[in-house]
Amino acid sequence: MSESTALWRGRSGSFRERAEKLVAAMTLEQKIAQLHGAMETIDIYALSAQAAQSGADMDQLAAQIRVERHVPAIEELGIPRFRITNGPVGVGMGDGTPSPPATSLPMTIGLAAGFDTDLAHSYGDIIGAEAATLGQHVLEGPGVCLHRTTIAGRNFEYFSEDPYLSGVMAVAVAQAIQAHDVIAMGKHYVVNDQEYERFRTNVEVDEHVLRELYLLPFEMLVKDGRIAALMSAYNRIRGVYATEYRHTLTDVLRTDWGFEGYVQSDFWSCRSAAPSLNAGMDHEMPDAKWLNETNVKAALQDTSLEIETVDRALVRRYTQMFRFGQFDRPYEPGQIDAHAHGAVARAIGSQIAVLLKNDGGMLPLNRDVGSIVIIGQSAFVDEACLGGGGSSKVLPLYTVPPLDGMRNVLRDLGSAATVTKVTVADDLSNLDQARNAATQADVVVLMAGLVATEGADQPDANMLNDQNRMLEVLLRINPATVVVLKDSNPVLMPWIDDAPALFEVWNQGAEDGHVVADLLFGVVNPSGKVPTSYPRSEDDTLYAGRPERYPGTDEGDGYPVIRYSEGLEIGYRWFQAQGISPLFGFGFGLSYTTFDITDVSVDAPDGVRTTVTVTATLTNTGSVAGAEVVQVYLGLPVPGQPPKRLVGFRKVLLEPGESKQVTIVIDAAATNHPFGVWDYATRSFVTKPGEYTVYVGNAADSTPHTATLTVG
Known part of the structure; x- marks a missing residue:
């Protein structure tokens, strides 16, 4: 370490002062090289179109960017390779070759159902510990956009329809992550409440609605969580891209809230050089499509950008890196304790499941039952339901499928019950086989659900692959039948009257098999509560018959405009204000x-x-x-x-x-x-x-x- 490098790597001065000394020692080229990620620039729009045309999903798309989540080191200045991993449902696609596996946790919507900040802290503690063990500097999460609609593709990454519940749970997660000297990054700032046309959509929203609902959990993250970073969204806000909107990035975030961290773009959400930096965005990911030498130098030359603004962006990020000791930490990735962390995931999962219906006290099941058959489509009965498609998906250290999990739990209970499984084809072509199995078993456990994905909203709130018809048929055969839903979002339930017992367990992650069995046999008493209201029908939603509310309309500019004309009435506020009774309302949940x-x-x-x-x-x-x-x-x-x-x-x-x-x-x-x-x-x-x-x-x-x- 050179004498000059010691000026900012030593312990003298505040974190910001050390950051300022470092930036003052950098050449212009070094500064520009640190404004962006290191991925080779690609055309995300062309790649997305190619994926759609070929039938590839966001997981396949994300696999192409798996090892490029970093900013290169500058060794002569003592600047480490800055490693960034995705979240918020566990350590997702981190910087490494290949991306390192981690504990696959339940989805964030499920965590919110726990209504327990201690549970949220345990969740964040696992994420922070694993990110630190794997040598990552940043965890892109938690996500705190609201569930304005039940069909949004990334609701599984967000907490709930309520800003206070979302905020207080997110603060606990962020604090736990940052306790491991890992930067937590709240996202997606702001009103990224839908995936439909997310690169083009414009959101029109009144200021009081923005402040009282959609900004509120971000404000809590900044003030209560002291979060170190935020990720800016893809969408436009009032006609301006979120990465260029000075009102939210500077007036609200810094002037009103006093935020001292930095703002990173979502991947390819940056749309300019000078306008983005001037507005308050500080870092472009994953590449240098805009903040490259050609653009930045040209902007400095024509004075549309000042060097002080470039310095400001770097000081903001380096201040947080110094705050968490990231300049002094060697890259020494370790081994995750999969067993210990899996036990925590299992405990969390068992406390977030919501018992929605239990007619006649059918649950918990008697452990001495003779035979049990698990029936459902492959995504829900063959493997653990890891959930959440897209860049946040975790490469699991291990998984517990439903059949294995139920057999393990019954063995531990001393039960001699037999458990079998029937996998129903996605086209229901072998439904007769499932009928026969349901007739012969003492207890039937029907597993169904929805795995949402980044990049696309659902066409409606129904489960895919005709699962409603599957349930309608199978629920009429055996009175000892339990429905276990594994959802990323609330779903419609036209078969609800025929279901004597119903669980919502969410996309559980690695410990799916154990968690469901623990709940069904009363090893754990369910205590989850509904974090987002379940409508009885699509007609009861705030956007039914109102395309200007969703998916938006072209008002003459060529892109969809979504108007939040419902104001403050979303979620349970909508149902109560309109006098509509939901199927299952916010905060509801039964117990044994x-x-x-x-x-x-x-x-x-x-x-x-x-x-x-x-x-x-x-x-x-x-x-x-x-x-x-x-x-x-x-x-x-x-x-x-x-x-x-x-x-x-x-x-x-x-x-x-x-x-x-x-x-x-x-x-x-x-x-x-x-x-x-x-x-x-x-x-x-x-x-x-x-x-x-x-x-x-x-x-x-x-x-x-x-x-x-x-x-x-």
Whole structure:
């Protein structure tokens, strides 16, 4: 290490000061070389078209960029090779040859169903530990765009339809990742809520809607999570590409929120050199399509770009690298403890599954049942359902298929039950074989679902390959039949009345087989809650008959324009505001035991100006241990606001007959602005006068306890 290099690699000065010293020592060519990734430039649009024409999916496309997720080192300056790995559902496509395998975790939508920040921290801890072990510097996640529609291709990477739940869970994940000195990168900033025409779409959204819904989880990541990086989205916002939109990249992110990290483009979302850097984007990935020597030098020459702006972009990234000690860390990839991390994945998976229906207490199944048959299409019965197509997909260290998992769990329970499997062809050509097997078995477990993918939204909310017809036929044969759904998104269920018992276990990842069996046989009591509402039909959605809301219309500019004209009414807010009853509403979830919420009180000594403390007694009134989520919602006395917004929750584990006092504090100054609405005049969140209603219960549409607070 040279004497000059020691100036920024030593411990003297702040992280930013050291970054500034480093940038001051760089030549212009070195600076430009550090503004972008090292992949050889390709035409992503041509490649996407080729993939579509050939039938290749995003996994095949992503495989071509598997080993190029880095910025080259500059050894004479002590700048390491900057290694970037995808997320957010585990360590995805990292920099390495080949991309290193890791623990395949449940999808993020499933994690949100846990309604448990401790669970989210465990999830992020696995991701951060494995990224560090594999020598990666950046983990591209968590993703906090909202589930505006149930058919969006990347909902599996995002948490929920609610900004507070998404934000508080994402903060826990990000903090756990960064505790391992790995940069967490929130994405996709912002309103990347659909995959349809994502390279072209323009989103038109009112400022108060943007602030109160879609920006809110990002604000929480910045302020509460101290996240080091954000990834800018593909789409346009109000006619300007997200990578060039100064309002979100600078005015909101830095002026309003005080963000000190850096902004990376999504892969090929950068559309320019000078406009992107001037707006506040700092780093182009995965190549130098725009931030190359020719473009940057030309922009500096014609003064559309200043060298100080280039320096600013590098200082922002290097500051975070110094913050996490990444300049001093040798590249020494280690071995992941697959067994230990798999056990954590199994524990997480068992706590996020949602028991949606259990007529007559059919579940849990008796471990002494004679014979069980698992029936479903190959994606759901032959292998563990890893889920999530596209660049975030994890190369698993191992997997537990459904048949193996159920046999293992039954063996551990001392059961002599036999388990067989029938794989139904995607065209249902062997449905008679499945019928016969269902007739002969003591218990039938039907597995079905949906694996969504980056790059494409679903045509509708139905499961693919005629699975609804498969279930309609098979549910009428054996009364001892359980449906296990393995979904990336909520789905329509026209067969629901014929299903006596129904689980949503999501795309579980590596431990799929064990998790499902643990739940079915009561080794674990389910405690998940619905994070995104299930509509009864497509007609009940906010975009039904409204193409301007989705998929957008061409208003004369040649690209689709999506108008968020529903305002603040998405998810459960939409259903409640419209008086529509969902099939399964936000926050709903059954258990193998029962609970009672009593003695609810609301203490607000200063109205809603400081803190409001909600207390309640939660009692397990059933015969087995289980966990319930006490949820607090708020109704605001402001025109245009939906009936309720989630402002607090707490998950509590209780033994049979046990009671605990639950306390949930709603802080008026919290980053989710629980009592606030966006005020156009002051450009800030304000609390309006009127009567605020506090709702307490165990789901958005089950809040029997209320209290009123008055603001003069």
